[in-house]
Amino acid sequence: MANLFNRERRRYEAFIRQHRPSLLGLARRLSARSSLEAEDLVQETFERAMNEFEALKDRTDAAAAAWLCTTMTNRFLDYCRRQRTESRGMPHLALVQEGVAQGEAQENWELVSTEEFQKAVERLKPHLRDAYRLHAEGKRYNAIAEHFNVPVGTVGSWLTLARRDLKDLLLPQVAVARERGATSS
Amino acid sequence: MTTPCTNNRLHLFVDGELSATEAEAFRQHLTRCSECESGLRDLLQLELLAARALGGAAPVAESPEVVEPVTAKVLPLRARLQKVYRTALPLAMAAGLATVFIRFQAPPEIPGEVWLSSADSRTFEARLSHPKADRFLPYSPMRGTSHATEMLPLRPLAELEERHDFRGIAAAYALRGDWQQAEAFLGREAESADKANDQAVVALSRQRYEEALGLLTSALRQNPNHAQALWNRALVLRERDLLDRAAASFDTVASLGEEGWSAEARRMAAELRTQLAEERVRWRRQVTDAWLTLTGDAPWDAKQLAQRPVVARAALYEAVRTVTSKEGVEALLPLAKELDTLGGGSVLQDYVRQVATRDFAARAPLAQGYAGLLRERETKKDATALLESLRRSGERDIYFGALVHTGSAVVDATALSALKGFAEGTPDPWLHLLAEREGIRRELAAGHTALAEKQLMDAMLTCNGLGNIVPCMELN
Incomplete structure (x- = not known):
């Protein structure tokens, strides 16, 4: 870590520029209606990334993003646990417990490229695809409901279904990617 | 009845469709439900991928319906820059801004928050040598982990590193309970009584008492009135139940007349002596009683x-x-x-x-x-x-x-x-x-x-x- 501060700062800043907007968007959603600051969540995540930067800088964008996502999720869960223990007046014992199954989700998703994701979205049923796209553009449930003239609850179901289908479409890709990796190495 | 796991609660939570109370309840639920936790991990990975692939903004950030709770947190750029500097986020900003910022701020003053200047209590008993990290505050062990997750600002650390103030960096890590980092940075600091003292604090935190005493002895050889080393030596001796010696070391600290520390040292010495005196009285009474029993006529x-x-x-x-x-x-x-x-x-x-x-x-x-x-x-x-x-x-x-x-x-x-x-x-x-x-x-x-x-x-x-x-x- 000796010269990271000076020599690799530019590289690190480029890394942050690339990942920060999408991460911050996610952080805002997680921290909405709580005392948690999205900026803080992202900041903590990048601080950890800095310690791991030696390993992260040479990985694919997808892998780096998956790592950042796992790290930010861990920080968020820490926050939730802290809130819980504080509200009960207990010491922060829960902080020492690490989350479950964190590696698994990351390993699956770090193999999915954005192109593969776009293709998977194309393959969704039309109403699920359109609802998911509107949502990804930033539309709330009631706006999407209005657009399709359906109840708000339906939008919720559609998005849940869209995500389930995306996962089903992408996870076989993950299996293929793993195989490719195994045979090429 | 609706339990937190049903009705796509997780999706509603991540999409910001729950009320404040519901969201709070769900966050609490998350900490106890491994199924929801693993669902959250998957969902966030998917949503991050969506944000990267579709280039869309997150609903909460863009949607006018929820602008209110968000704007409360999104500061205007100027205020944001100040906040950013205060919490030293600059590495997470656009590089251009950061560069401008550096140019106009040189040489930047190191913000006190690096050493938790706004803390109102100490979370560990030992004393670090860095003056900014050695302000006297009441000791409050029960809040031991409260600073552990506090953010460590990076820009000032970079500045400290450029100044070769590794002891300052180590102190910042130590105050947040990151002893490993503290030890690593201390390794780069030039030899001095201060360095030996801080290394002893690391050893003390890891319960390596003999090593700590050796380091403190070396610090005190270089500077017999090193207040922090004398204080820490008292702690090491106390940990080994050498209460009388610990009290003597606190006495020396007290005699240095530092504000806050002096009175605290006096109090610690008095407490240890009282404890020792009470134990001695109790011990002698017990031994005398047993001796009289053994030498008396009764079986x-x-x-x-x-x-x-x-x-x-x-x-x-x-x-x-x-x-x-x-x-x-x-x-x-x-x-x-x-x-x-x-x-x-x-x-x-x-x-x-x-x-x-x-x-x-x-x-x-x-x-x-x-x-x-x-x-x-x-x-x-x-x-x-x-x-x-x-x-x-x-x-x-x-x-x-x-x-x-x-x-x-x-x-x-x-x-x-x-x-x-x-x-x-x-x-x-x-x-x-x-x-x-x-x-x-x-x-x-x-x-x-x-x-x-x-x-x-x-x-x-x-x-x-x-x-x-x-x-x-x-x-x-």
């Missing part, structure tokens, strides 16, 4: 006495030294046997048997004299005559007891060598430790504090290693 039960082996052992020595007949000594054999079972070997039984062979016509008056010494412990009766008779007699065990009680060996080199000679002639580890203690007291009286404290630490370690069969507290 006693060896097994029952041996339930408090430390007290029983001390009382047994006194009883053997003070009974005035062969039969009286032999009556103590059952207790010696019980205690030997606990401690292993036959040290005490051998001792009792050996004393039983003495000529009690000669031994009895000396034993009585020694009993008088014990009874009149508080009156500080002049024991010179008794010590002289004991020295000339062959009753070396009584002589040993009398020397320990009167503390003569501290001032008298001949007495000390007699004491050591006797201890070395027995296989009893406790007598060895007592002889060693008298030697250490002599070193202390001669002003060889560092050496004496090192020996005391070693003696305490040896003592603790014997198991709970001897009164280690007496080493104080």
Whole structure:
């Protein structure tokens, strides 16, 4: 870590520029209606990334993003646990417990490229695809409901279904990617 | 009934479709439900991918319906920049802005928050040498982890690194409980009393007390009035139950007249002395009671006495030294046997048997004299005559007891060598430790504090290693 501060700062800043907007968007959603600051969540995540930067800088964008996502999720869960223990007046014992199954989700998703994701979205049923796209553009449930003239609850179901289908479409890709990796190495 | 896991609650939560109360309830639920936690991990990975692939903004950020809760958190750029600098987020900003920012801020002042300047209590007892990290605050151990997750601002750290202020960086990490990083950065700091002190704080936090004492001794060799090192030395000695020495080290800190620390050191010293005095009174009373039981006329039960082996052992020595007949000594054999079972070997039984062979016509008056010494412990009766008779007699065990009680060996080199000679002639580890203690007291009286404290630490370690069969507290 000796010269990271000076020599690799530019590289690190480029890394942050690339990942920060999408991460911050996610952080805002997680921290909405709580005392948690999205900026803080992202900041903590990048601080950890800095310690791991030696390993992260040479990985694919997808892998780096998956790592950042796992790290930010861990920080968020820490926050939730802290809130819980504080509200009960207990010491922060829960902080020492690490989350479950964190590696698994990351390993699956770090193999999915954005192109593969776009293709998977194309393959969704039309109403699920359109609802998911509107949502990804930033539309709330009631706006999407209005657009399709359906109840708000339906939008919720559609998005849940869209995500389930995306996962089903992408996870076989993950299996293929793993195989490719195994045979090429 | 709707449980948190049903009705796509997780999706509603991540999409910001829950009310504040519902969201709070769900966050609480998340910490207990591994299914939802793993669902959250997957969902967030998917949503991050969506944001990267579709380039869309997150609903909460863009949607006008929820602008309100969000705008409350999104500061205008200028205020944001200030906030960013305050929490030192610059690496997470657009690089262009950061560059401009650096140019106009050079040389930047290091914000106090690096060393938790707004904290209102200390989370660990030890003192770091960096002045910014050594402000006096009340110690509040129960809040030990509250700073652990506090953000460590990076830009000021980079600045500190450029200035080669590794001790400052280490202090920032240490204050947040990251001892590993602290230790790594201290390794890069040039040698000094301050560095040794801070390394000792790391060792102390990891319960490596002997290493900590060595480092502090080195710091104090370079600067005998190093306030932090003196303070930390007191903590190390206290951890090893050397309360008397710990109090002495706190006294020296108190005499330096630092604001806050001085009064705290005085209070700590007083507390330790009270604790030690109370323990001594209790201990002496227990031993005296047990001794009177052993030498009295009423029958006693060896097994029952041996339930408090430390007290029983001390009382047994006194009883053997003070009974005035062969039969009286032999009556103590059952207790010696019980205690030997606990401690292993036959040290005490051998001792009792050996004393039983003495000529009690000669031994009895000396034993009585020694009993008088014990009874009149508080009156500080002049024991010179008794010590002289004991020295000339062959009753070396009584002589040993009398020397320990009167503390003569501290001032008298001949007495000390007699004491050591006797201890070395027995296989009893406790007598060895007592002889060693008298030697250490002599070193202390001669002003060889560092050496004496090192020996005391070693003696305490040896003592603790014997198991709970001897009164280690007496080493104080």
